């Protein structure tokens with residue numbers, strides 16, 4: 124049997140971050156990571172298109188939490204202890220400089236996730252953390268009065284304190300559930316909408332910068348850029364809905380209607396503008412005189428969808444056509460039939476129920492000395508570096524709380 128003070132199950136983002144901080148802050152402790160795969164940090168490797176979007180340049184906790192459909196309330200306190208600024212400083216102290224991109228996402232200046240992996244591997248070596256690969260943990264036993272037995276297929280470990288950082292592993296959620304914790308039903312989050320519709324056919328790559336989208340029959344609503352893809356719609360306006368509506372949209376089996384306002388103006392204002400255009404641009408062809416900063420190809424499609432002839436001039440438009448066009452611009456309804464993965468980045472909503480965890484320490488309320496960090500918890504975020512920030516914050520606070 125291998126005996127450790129602390130065992131971390133899961134050699135991913137949260138597991139490595141917790142292990143390094145534990146070992147650094149408590150050099151006398153014997154710390155080990157048990158990882159199921161032959162290598163650790165596999166999601167870090169492929170993250171952010173191989174560049175690893177480490178965090179997001181949002182430095183106000185109250186603003187940062189708004190990016191977490193699940194975990195918003197619980198993360199406010201933890202973010203006051205460790206958030207984006209601390210992440211930047213943590214990596215900088217270890218020779219990894221991060222840069223901010225225009226949209227706020229932060230990456231290593233090397234532009235490769237290998238930099239983050241190398242940093243972690245150096246740190247575990249420096250602080251003498253034992254990392255055991257190909258160790259699929261299949262059983263945990265809480266010992267009386269203290270400690271845990273941890274079993275893999277071929278080894279038996281024991282420890283005083285246990286950190287569970289197995290990400291969104293369904294098998295491990297089952298194991299934790301069998302111990303007595305409640306697991307909220309896992310459903311996918313962060314996906315794009317599949318839509319087949321003539322209005323977006325053959326115009327992939329077109330972006331409308333400021334749209335608002337509502338899911339009809341719900342209070343789900345979002346604003347932001349919208350991208351037309353080969354199979355439907357993507358970009359922040361859609362991804363935010365997929366994250367905040369993860370549970371609701373799963374219940375509907377990803378069959379629902381959305382209403383899009385492409386120009387962020389109310390119907391009446393838009394109609395008034397179109398009437399003005401009719402006067403001012405009377406002789407111009409409607410389909411060719413794009414307004415409201417809309418992409419030309421989308422404008423053209425919406426003109427046709429309003430039963431306006433491709434050659435029609437503004438002066439030709441009757442009341443019904445003006446109203447139909449206004450409707451297409453401000454309240455266009457699209458049927459969603461299914462979902463697709465967003466850039467291979469998938470996140471799972473679901474996990475250990477947050478009310479069963481003490482967020483001052485990330486310790487289980489059911490099992491003293493058992494801690495959770497990362498995606499194993501029912502916490503997930505929109506895209507942009509927020510999911511890793513949750514892993515870093517959890518890992519750091521676990522480390523601070525573990526003082527033997």
Ligand SMILES: Cc1cc2nc3c(=O)[nH]c(=O)nc-3n(C[C@H](O)[C@H](O)[C@H](O)COP(=O)(O)OP(=O)(O)OC[C@H]3O[C@@H](n4cnc5c(N)ncnc54)[C@H](O)[C@@H]3O)c2cc1C
Nearest residue numbers: 133135136137159170171176260289290497498508510511
């Ligand atoms: C393609 C892709 C790209 C992404 N890009 C980004 C990004 O750029 N920025 C961002 O913020 N988020 C991104 N995410 C989300 C992010 O990767 C996760 O939120 C994050 O990795 C969660 O960290 P974690 O440590 O909780 O889980 P993981 O990183 O998944 O680590 C869990 C580890 O536990 C191990 N494990 C599971 N079961 C067992 C067991 N029984 N015994 C032992 N070990 C076990 C797993 O093998 C794994 O190594 C991306 C996700 C994907 C899929």
